[in-house]
Amino acid sequence: xxxxxxxxxxxxxxxxxxxxxxxxxxxxxxxxxxxxxxxxxxxxxxxxxxxxxxxxxxxxxxxxxxxxxxxxxxxxxxxxxxxxxxxxxxxxxxxxxxxxxxxxxxxxxxxxxxxxxxxxxxxxxxxxxxxxxxxxxxxxxxxxxxxxxxxxxxxxxxxxxxxxxxxxxxxxxxxxxxxxxxxxxxxxxxxxxxxxxxxxxxxxxxxxxxxxxxxxxxxxxxxxxxxxxxxxxxxxxxxxxxxxxxxxxxxxxxxxxxxxxxxx
Numbered sequence: 347x348x349x350x351x352x353x354x355x356x357x358x359x360x361x362x363x364x365x366x367x368x369x370x371x372x373x374x375x376x377x378x379x380x381x382x383x384x385x386x387x388x389x390x391x392x393x394x395x396x397x398x399x400x401x402x403x404x405x406x407x408x409x410x411x412x413x414x415x416x417x418x419x420x421x422x423x424x425x426x427x428x429x430x431x432x433x434x435x436x437x438x439x440x441x442x443x444x445x446x447x448x449x450x451x452x453x454x455x456x457x458x459x460x461x462x463x464x465x466x467x468x469x470x471x472x473x474x475x476x477x478x479x480x481x482x483x484x485x486x487x488x489x490x491x492x493x494x495x496x497x498x499x500x501x502x503x504x505x506x507x508x509x510x511x512x513x514x515x516x517x518x519x520x521x522x523x524x525x526x527x528x529x530x531x532x533x534x535x536x537x538x539x540x541x542x543x544x545x546x547x548x549x550x551x552x553x554x555x556x557x558x559x560x561x562x563x564x565x566x567x568x569x570x571x572x573x574x575x576x577x578x579x580x581x582x583x584x585x586x587x588x589x590x591x592x593x594x595x596x597x598x599x600x601x602x603x604x605x606x607x608x609x610x
Contacts, residue, residue, distance in 0.1 A: 347497075383465075466548075
């Protein structure tokens with residue numbers, strides 16, 4: 347495919363990085379939209395989002411350094427470039443750290459955490475869907491070999507940067523993930539005016555992620571730590587079910603735009 351978007355002399359802009367940046371912009375714009383819809387202070391939601399994103403990105407880099415310190419010590423500037431070493435546990439751990447930073451900021455500012463989570467859940471789903479399309483185009487997080495005429499990467503750059511196998515038909519698992527995430531995104535925005543309490547939308551997102559992740563992992567080539575991934579999925583399902591099923595907790599704050607009476 348196209349792992350390199352453009353090149354200026356010796357400087358190359360990777361497609362995956364560019365579309366990941368686009369995904370972040372789209373997610374932030376969506377977060378502001380849903381924050382207004384749920385009567386939240388958009389300035390505070392913006393700061394919460396930026397805090398979570400920056401903490402996640404910095405945390406991921408630090409975790410890579412910690413996991414591969416010998417390589418970093420030999421090549422210190424490697425941390426600023428493309429991370430060809432990909433560990434399956436780094437992404438979820440860094441996301442958890444970023445989410446914790448956002449929660450702490452929300453609590454410090456007195457922002458309703460669960461309502462913020464409801465606003466950010468569909469925004470995160472939209473951003474992840476765009477990110478997965480970027481992964482497919484670049485050859486990142488490729489799928490398992492397939493006997494069907496699926497996707498075949500031939501780029502030497504993809505093989506160098508992401509260790510993508512060349513000339514082998516692969517399942518386009520990135521597109522499977524993007525499609526599943528878009529379905530979840532549509533479900534979440536459809537349910538927003540029907541929610542009966544705060545935290546319900548976030549619970550739906552967690553539950554859907556927990557169910558879909560182990561299914562999609564069947565076609566992921568980099569599922570090196572299945573036990574760890576399964577544990578994360580189980581935690582997500584249980585947390586999502588707790589938020590969804592406990593209908594007596596966290597009464598919902600309706601807004602005038604919903605056109606629905608308060609739940610009794």
